[in-house]
Amino acid sequence: MAASSSASATALPYLDKTDFLKLQNGSDIRGVAIDGVEGEKVNLTEPVAEAIGTAFAAWLIEKKKADPSQHLRVSIGYDTRISAQLLQNAISRGLAGAGLEFVHYGLASTPAMFNSTLTKDEAFLCPADGSIMITASHLPFNRNGFKFFTNAGGLGKADIKDILERAADIYNQFTPESLKNSEKKALLSFKKVDYMIAYTSDLVKAVRKASGNIEKPLEGFHIVVDAGNGAGGFFAEKVLKPLGARTSGSQFLEPDGMFPNHIPNPEDKAAMKAITQAVLDNKADLGIIFDTDVDRSAAVDFTGREFNRNRLIALMAAIVLEEHPGTTIVTDSVTSDGLTTFIEKKLGGRHHRFKRGYKNVIDEAIRLNSIGEESHLAIETSGHGALKENHWLDDGAYLMVKILNKLASARASGKGGGSKVLTDLIEGLQEPAFAIELRLKINQFHPDLKEGSFREYGEDVLKQLEKSIGSDPSLHKAPVNHEGIRVSGFGGWFLLRLSLHDPVLPLNIEAPSNDDAVKLGHAVLAAVKDFGGLDTSALKKFVGAS
Numbered sequence: 001m002a003a004s005s006s007a008s009a010t011a012l013p014y015l016d017k018t019d020f021l022k023l024q025n026g027s028d029i030r031g032v033a034i035d036g037v038e039g040e041k042v043n044l045t046e047p048v049a050e051a052i053g054t055a056f057a058a059w060l061i062e063k064k065k066a067d068p069s070q071h072l073r074v075s076i077g078y079d080t081r082i083s084a085q086l087l088q089n090a091i092s093r094g095l096a097g098a099g100l101e102f103v104h105y106g107l108a109s110t111p112a113m114f115n116s117t118l119t120k121d122e123a124f125l126c127p128a129d130g131s132i133m134i135t136a137s138h139l140p141f142n143r144n145g146f147k148f149f150t151n152a153g154g155l156g157k158a159d160i161k162d163i164l165e166r167a168a169d170i171y172n173q174f175t176p177e178s179l180k181n182s183e184k185k186a187l188l189s190f191k192k193v194d195y196m197i198a199y200t201s202d203l204v205k206a207v208r209k210a211s212g213n214i215e216k217p218l219e220g221f222h223i224v225v226d227a228g229n230g231a232g233g234f235f236a237e238k239v240l241k242p243l244g245a246r247t248s249g250s251q252f253l254e255p256d257g258m259f260p261n262h263i264p265n266p267e268d269k270a271a272m273k274a275i276t277q278a279v280l281d282n283k284a285d286l287g288i289i290f291d292t293d294v295d296r297s298a299a300v301d302f303t304g305r306e307f308n309r310n311r312l313i314a315l316m317a318a319i320v321l322e323e324h325p326g327t328t329i330v331t332d333s334v335t336s337d338g339l340t341t342f343i344e345k346k347l348g349g350r351h352h353r354f355k356r357g358y359k360n361v362i363d364e365a366i367r368l369n370s371i372g373e374e375s376h377l378a379i380e381t382s383g384h385g386a387l388k389e390n391h392w393l394d395d396g397a398y399l400m401v402k403i404l405n406k407l408a409s410a411r412a413s414g415k416g417g418g419s420k421v422l423t424d425l426i427e428g429l430q431e432p433a434f435a436i437e438l439r440l441k442i443n444q445f446h447p448d449l450k451e452g453s454f455r456e457y458g459e460d461v462l463k464q465l466e467k468s469i470g471s472d473p474s475l476h477k478a479p480v481n482h483e484g485i486r487v488s489g490f491g492g493w494f495l496l497r498l499s500l501h502d503p504v505l506p507l508n509i510e511a512p513s514n515d516d517a518v519k520l521g522h523a524v525l526a527a528v529k530d531f532g533g534l535d536t537s538a539l540k541k542f543v544g545a546s
C-alpha cells in the first residue's frame with residue numbers, strides 16, 4: 001500500500017456533520033476528490049475517506065451483529081478514476097483501524113463488487129461481508145465516491161446518512177497517533193486478489209449454459225465493445241473472446257480516468273454515436289457500451305439502431321417475458337406511453353411505471369414479489385437494470401449477457417446469426433417522434449425559498465402545476481403516477497418531478513411532433529412562470545417565449 005499523507009497530518013481542518021452530509025448523493029457518496037476544476041474544492045480528502053471507512057466498519061459490525069473477534073471482511077474495488085488508489089488506501093486504513101480485514105480487487109466493476117458478497121470461494125477470499133466500490137459513475141474526472149454493498153444488496157439512503165454522520169464524529173476524533181496506528185494496521189493486513197476472474201467466469205458460464213452448454217456459442221459473431229476508458233474493457237477480453245466472438249474494432253478499452261474519448265455513459269449522445277459508428281465501420285453484428293463502473297449499458301444492432309432508453313427496456317422486457325409470461329416489468333418514471341402499450345398489448349406483461357432511481361426501481365420489484373406480484377425485471381431508461389435471477393444485482397454486464405444468450409440460442413436453434421433476432425423482438429414498439437428533457441434549476445438562494453429548502457419549493461411548484469392543469473380540458477393527469485406530475489395531452493405527455501439529488505425539476509416531454517411538444521411546454525410554463533426561484537429559461541427557449 002502507498003504511504004499515507006494523512007498519517008503525517010498534525011491538525012485536520014474541522015468539519016461538521018453538514019460538511020459530511022453534503023457528500024450524500026441518494027444511496028451513494030460522491031465528492032470532489034482531486035483538484036483540477038476551477039471553483040471545485042476537494043471535499044473527499046484522504047482523512048474524510050478514512051473516517052468513512054471506519055464508519056462503514058462500525059455500521060457493518062452492528063448490521064451483522066458481529067463480535068469484535070470475528071474480523072469481518074470487506075472487498076474494495078475501483079473504476080478508472082485517477083484518484084482511485086488514494087481513496088482505496090485511505091478507506092482501507094479506516095477499515096483496518098476499526099479491526100476489519102480488507103481485500104483489494106484493483107480495477108473492478110460495481111456489480112462485481114456486490115457479487116463478491118455472494119460468491120462462496122475461499123480462493124478469492126469470498127464471500128466478503130461488505131463491499132465498497134470507488135466510483136462516481138459518469139461524472140467528470142475530478143469527482144469520486146463510494147457505493148457500499150452487503151449480501152442484502154446496495155445500501156440505501158438512510159444507511160448512507162447514518163454512515164456519514166458517524167464519519168463526522170470519527171473524523172473529529174482523529175489524532176496524529178490514531179492515524180499512524182491505522183496506517184500500520186493496514187500495512188500489516190493488506191491482501192489482494194484478482195476477483196474479476198471469478199466474476200467474468202460466472203458471466204461466461206451463464207451464456208454457455210443458455211446455449212445448451214456449447215463452449216463457444218458466439219463463434220462467428222462480431223461484437224464491438226466501447227468501454228469509454230472506464231472499467232468495462234474486461235468484457236471484450238474476458239467474456240466475449242472466451243465465448244468465441246470476434247471483438248476487433250472494440251474501442252476505448254484501456255483504462256484512462258481522464259476519459260479522453262467520450263464520457264462513459266450510455267445516456268450520452270456522443271457516447272452512443274461513437275459505438276454506433278464503430279458497429280457500422282466494422283460491419284459488426286452488435287455493439288455494446290458501458291458506463292464507467294459497468295452498472296449501466298446499452299447496445300447497438302447491426303444497422304446502427306440503438307438499444308438504449310425505452311428500446312433497451314423493450315428488448316429486455318421481450319426477453320424476460322418469453323421466459324416468464326405475464327410478469328411485471330418495473331421501470332422508472334420517464335418511460336414512454338408506447339413502452340406500456342408494447343409491454344402490455346404485444347408482450348402480455350404488466351408495466352409498472354414507478355420512480356426514477358435504480359435503487360427505487362429494484363426495491364419496488366422486490367416489494368411486488370413480496371406481496372405476491374411476480375416481477376423478474378427492474379430497469380431504468382438510464383441503462384441500470386436488475387433481474388431476479390441475478391440476485392437483483394444492478395448489473396449492466398448481465399443485461400448484455402441476456403442479450404448474448406438470445407443471440408447464441410437463436411443461432412443454436414437454427415434461426416441464423418447476426419443481431420436481427422434482437423431487432424425483431426422490439427418490432428411494434430411505438431416511439432414518439434419528439435422527446436426532450438429540460439432541467440429547470442431551483443435557485444437555492446432566492447428569497448422565496450424558506451431556509452433554502454428546495455424540496456419544499458419544488459413541491460409547491462408541482463402543486464401549482466396540478467391545480468393549473470385541472471382547469472385545462474385538453475390535459476389529463478395520469479390516474480396512476482408515483483412521482484411528480486404526469487399529464488397527457490396533444491397526443492403526448494409530460495412529467496415534471498423533483499430530481500433525486502439536485503435542486504432541479506426535470507421536465508420530460510414526448511409528443512407526436514415538435515409543435516405538440518411546444519403546446520405541452522406552454523402548459524407547464526403558464527403554471528410555473530410566477531415562481532421567481534425557478535429558472536425557466538430553458539423552457540422559455542424551448543417554447544420560443546424567450
Ligand SMILES: O=P(O)(O)OC[C@H]1O[C@H](O)[C@H](O)[C@@H](O)[C@@H]1O
Nearest residue numbers: 356357358382499500501502506
Ligand atoms: O433525478 P435525476 O437528477 O434526473 O437523477 C436520476 C438518476 O440519478 C442517478 O444517475 C442514478 O444512478 C439513476 O438511477 C437515477 O435515475
